[in-house]
Amino acid sequence: MGNLAPHTMDTDAVCIGFGPAGIALSCVFEDAREEGGSLSTLDVRYLEAAEDTQWHRELLLSGTDINHHVFRDLVTPRNPRSRFSFAMYLKSQGRMFDFGLLGRPASRHEWSDYVGWVSRQVDRHTHFNAPVTEILPVIRDGRLCAVQVKTPDASFNTRNLVLSSGSAPRVPVEFQALLSPTLFHTSQFLTRLNALGDSLPKRWLVLGSGQSASESVLELIGRDRNIEVHSVHRSAGFKLTQLGQFPNRVFAPDHVDYFHSLNHAARHRFLDWSRSTNYAGIDPDESQKLFSLIYEDAIAGRKRLQTYAYQVVSQVEKTEDGYRVVLTDTFSQRTQTLDVDVIVLGTGYQQYLIPPLLSNLQPWLKADIDGGLVIDRDYNVATRGECDVSVWVNGLSERSHGISDSQSFSLMALRAERIAHALEHSLNTPIDAPLLTQ
Ligand SMILES: Cc1cc2nc3c(=O)[nH]c(=O)nc-3n(C[C@H](O)[C@H](O)[C@H](O)COP(=O)(O)OP(=O)(O)OC[C@H]3O[C@@H](n4cnc5c(N)ncnc54)[C@H](O)[C@@H]3O)c2cc1C
Incomplete structure (x- = not known):
């Protein structure tokens, strides 16, 4: 050579x-x-x-x-x-x-x-x-x-x-054309946050229920006490990752042999089942931190973190000073509108x-x-x-x-x-x- x-x-x-x-x-x-x-x-x-x-x-x-x-x-x-x-x-x-x-x-x-x-x-x-x-x-x-x-x-x-x-970062299609220094995936989190400087914008929307989303929420609130975070979830909110010993055996080599031996349809089914061991879940200590934060804020009469359960983003548009986001409730189909300065996509990887x-x-x-x-x-x-x-x-x-x-x-x-x-x-x-x- x-x-x-x-x-x-x-x-x-x-x-x-x-x-x-x-x-x-x-x-x-x-x-x-x-x-x-x-x-x-x-x-x-x-x-x-x-x-x-x-x-x-x-x-x-x-x-x-x-x-x-x-x-x-x-x-x-x-x-x-x-x-x-x-x-x-x-x-x-x-x-x-x-x-x-x-x-x-x-x-x-x-x-x-x-x-x-x-x-x-x-x-x-x-x-x-x-x-x-x-x-x-x-x-x-x-x-x-x-x-x-x-x-x-x-x-x-x-x-x-x-x-x-x-x-690769997963960016939902409705956001793809809008990506910018104020609308970004968590795979760019610190770079974008640092570029915004010391005085961070006030109104944030963080989309997602997994680890990256929860960590972004905690980091934002920890950085500046004036920040308000709207945390949007398709499901009930942040949920725990599967921590049981038995389900977590999927991470052992013999399970790979087993998975690889399955036919195409069975692999799909197995993968869907096993997602809870890794994806879109957070640790108990993090869940505790987030819930306590909302609870303690209620005592102090403030609201730095607001969670929105069962919501999908049905519309998002750039406005003069930020973004207007329409959320639709997945069960009742009722809509609500949020105006925010920055959107963080904690939407995972693919x-x-x-x-x-x-x-x-x-x-x-x-x-x-x-x-x-x-x-x-x-x-x-x-x-x-x-x-x-x-x-x-x-x-x-x-x-x-x-x-x-x-x-x-x-x-x-x-x-x-x-x-x-x-x-x-x-x-x-x-x-x-x-x-x-x-
Ligand atoms: C925030 C976060 C926390 C995580 N925590 C854990 C954990 O605690 N435990 C765990 O087991 N897993 C965890 N994971 C999963 C994670 O994917 C793995 O831990 C690990 O990083 C995978 O390593 P990798 O090398 O396959 O991919 P990556 O870590 O993504 O590394 C890929 C590398 O390829 C480079 N690259 C990409 N495209 C190109 C290109 N075109 N040309 C040249 N270079 C390129 C990138 O720059 C990068 O350095 C976490 C993931 C995230 C996002």
């Missing part, structure tokens, strides 16, 4: 995204290097849009914590002897004993610091500030023989792609049937009856026709592997191991045509 031109490079594989999933993959290769394993020889480049590693930087708020066990870190379920574990991080920071005494989960700040600590040790092949803008097919004699992965500054030729780019980054490769991708990717147990995307390119999804496999394999740390380390071995197998399968494309 080597540079073909100043900014063009051939490489065994390209991993798009160096968030936790991409870092966990890099840890597999780094561990193999130390042990002299066969995986150590692969040349994988990691392309990351952000300038550095922070975990969900837009919601790194004080008072927030993680909702998985610290053993489910970037490596431990795969290799408890790896030096990239949370335990090793604590040891290196001199907090091992104090963490044991803490009696609560790691904070999101601490987890982000851990992820950054690992990232700095395994980012030798990572290009930061390198958002992938396009993946172009390279066709020779009618065959897809490689792809060119484009960033603004460079281009990487490869036959093996690992998509570790995370889930996984596309075909990730937009793969759209140019669609002619070579097999589709299931919904039109989505067909993904095997090792996260390899099924292809069709004349194709020498292999694609893996690392965290974008909710429909094929269930809730634990996407949007969660639970199986990240084990998933990375499977992908790394499948990648090695693919690279050991000879292809006659040279990769060199220019």
